Amino acid sequence: MQIRVQITDHNGYRVFRQGELTALQWLEIASLRGSHLAVQLARETAAIQEMTTLHGDGGPTAYEGTLTELDTVSSVLRQAQEEVRAMAAHVHAWNEQQYCAVCGADGRA
Numbered sequence: 001m002q003i004r005v006q007i008t009d010h011n012g013y014r015v016f017r018q019g020e021l022t023a024l025q026w027l028e029i030a031s032l033r034g035s036h037l038a039v040q041l042a043r044e045t046a047a048i049q050e051m052t053t054l055h056g057d058g059g060p061t062a063y064e065g066t067l068t069e070l071d072t073v074s075s076v077l078r079q080a081q082e083e084v085r086a087m088a089a090h091v092h093a094w095n096e097q098q099y100c101a102v103c104g105a106d107g108r109a
Contacts, residue, residue, distance in 0.1 A: 001026060041066065 004018045021029075030037065049062035092100040098107035 001021050001023065002018060003021050004016055006014055006016050009015050045062050045066040052062055087103055090102045092105060092107070093102050094107050095101050099105065100107065
């Protein structure tokens with residue numbers, strides 16, 4: 001997964017850096033910073049809602065939007081959890097090339 005971040009270099013200039021993170025690295029970042037993320041998400045949502053209310057925009061509230069996104073993330077995480085549990089409990093099914101048909105493990109390793 002691609003990530004693009006804005007940093008300040010040693011000369012004080014704001015620059016963008018781009019890199020790759022694995023899904024496990026994303027999960028580790030989220031779990032290490034989880035409590036901060038929850039507080040920050042609530043504050044940002046409240047600020048967006050305040051601006052929306054001040055501008056009198058119609059449509060869904062910032063709270064509804066954030067809750068929808070959280071529901072989606074929760075669903076994806078539940079699905080990933082189920083897949084990892086199934087993979088952890090599987091019995092290798094070796095094919096004629098000595099690879100597991102379920103997980104792709106190399107039986108010759």
